[in-house]
Amino acid sequence: MSDEQHRGSSDDRSQSDKVPSSDQVSDRWTQGPDVSQQAKQRPQSGAEGSGAHCSGEKNDDAETLRERQRLTQMEMMDRWVGGVLTEQRRTRRWKLFFRLMLLAIVLISLTTMLYRVFLAEPTASLPTQRHLALVEVHGVITSDAPANAERIIKGLNRAWSSSGATAVVLHIDSPGGSPVQSQRIYAEIMRLRDQGDKPIIAVIEDIGASGAYYIASAADSIVASRASLVGSIGVIYSGFGFQEAINQIGIERRVMTAGENKAFLDPFQPLDDGVADFWQSVLTQTHEQFIDDVKAGRGERLSDSPEVFSGLIWSGEQALALGLVDELASLEQVARDQVGDAEWENYTPSLDPFERLTRRFTQTAAEVLGLQHTHAPLRFQAQ
Known part of the structure; x- marks a missing residue:
């Protein structure tokens, strides 16, 4: 190809490049160098902006997530600290409670000791004016009850x-x-009575039966109300037999003794005739002691009726006819007869508050459980 033909073809190609396409001719807004330049830059700048926007959103989401995690951790920390503080406060309260309890026990013990030393026995301030000297025998007579021999004898x-x-x-x-x-108590009353310094009078309120009448019979005279219950001169032993029940349940009773009769009152073993006769002899001998002491105290005032010692309990009027009491009267009438006025002083030793509380609790628990509140298997006690 010649140079002229080559230049001609080159000119034709350059002119053909300069001729716009049909789309470009129809859209006049796309013509021009500035528009073409902007069109070239727009997609690039749009892509860059979109990437930056997405990157910003991602950064914002990550920051929000970190903030939420931080707030959650702070909330958990606050809860943990609050729980620790609550537990510490609870622990301090319990420590304070136990310290106060210990302090109360110490104070009660100290008060009880001071009471016993300075207030329990005010012998230095005994009244000197004329009066009845009262000693109370109230409730069941046992060694671990207020009506025990040591306390009553001290009051006497x-x-x-x-x-x-x-x-x-x-x-x-x-x-x-x-x-x-x-x-x-009977023996101590008889000892004082033999001294003959002043009369000893037994005044029976609602009931003076069995062991209580045993005590009263040692007095110089016995006074009761018409409706008082008096007598019951007898001895009682009560128990249960569970040998049939234990066999039905299928329980094996294991008792080992040294001495063939050591467990003769075991409620899970049958009571044979020999054991029953022996135990009855013990009751009979104790009853005879009771009868002899009542006769020694009452003397010829007692009726010859065999029912007097049968264990029956009588009203005050019936007891007067049987010679069990000497007079139907009240404590106020006795005081007027002896002093001229209803004046008396209580010489029964006081129980300290702590001992009284423990005794009341023990008695109440025994009554609720149905237990006999006595250590002695034999009792001078009305049923």
């Missing part, structure tokens, strides 16, 4: 030694109790 001696007392009054309201405790 204090009342006897009072210069202003014209008479010593046993104020009785008891169904009886332990034979041993009753015998101890």
Whole structure:
């Protein structure tokens, strides 16, 4: 190809490049160098902007997530700290409670000790004016009850030694109790009675039966109300036999003793005739002691009726006819007869508050459980 032909073809190609296409001719807004330049730059700048926008959104989401995590951690930390503080406050409260309890126990013990030392026995301030010296025998007579031999005997001696007392009054309201405790009190009353310094009068309120009447029989005279219950001169032992029940349940009873009769009152073993006869002899001998002491105290005032010692309990009027009491009267009438006025002083040793509380709790628990509140298997006690 010649140079002229080559230049011609080159010119034709350059001119053909300069001729716009049909789309470009129809859209006049796309013509021009500026528009073409902007068109070339727009997609690039749009892509860059879209990428930056997406990147910004991602950065914002990550920051929000981190902030939420931080807030969640702070909330969990606050809850943990709050729980620790609550537990510490609870622990401090319990520590304070136990310290206060310990302090209360110490104070009660100290108060009880001071009470016993300075207030329990005010012997230095015994009244000197004329009066009845009262000693109370209330409730069941046992070693671990308020009506125990040691306490009543102490009250008797204090009342006897009072210069202003014209008479010593046993104020009785008891169904009886332990034979041993009753015998101890009886012996002390008889000892004081033999001294003959002042009369000893037994005043029976609602009931003076069995061991309580044992005590009353040692007095110089016995006074009761018409409706008082008096007597029940007898001895009782009560128990249960469970040998049939234990066989039905299928329980094996294992008892080992040294001495063939050591477990003769075991409620899970049958009571044979020999054991029953022996135990009846014990009851009979104790009953004879009771009868002999009542006769020694009452003397010829007692009726010859065999029913007097049969264990029956009588009203005050019936007891008067049988010689079990000497007079139907009240404590106020006795005081007027002896002093001229209803004046008396109580010489029964006081129980300290702590001991009274524990005794009341023990008695209540025994009553709820249906347990006999006595250590003695035999009882001078009305049923």
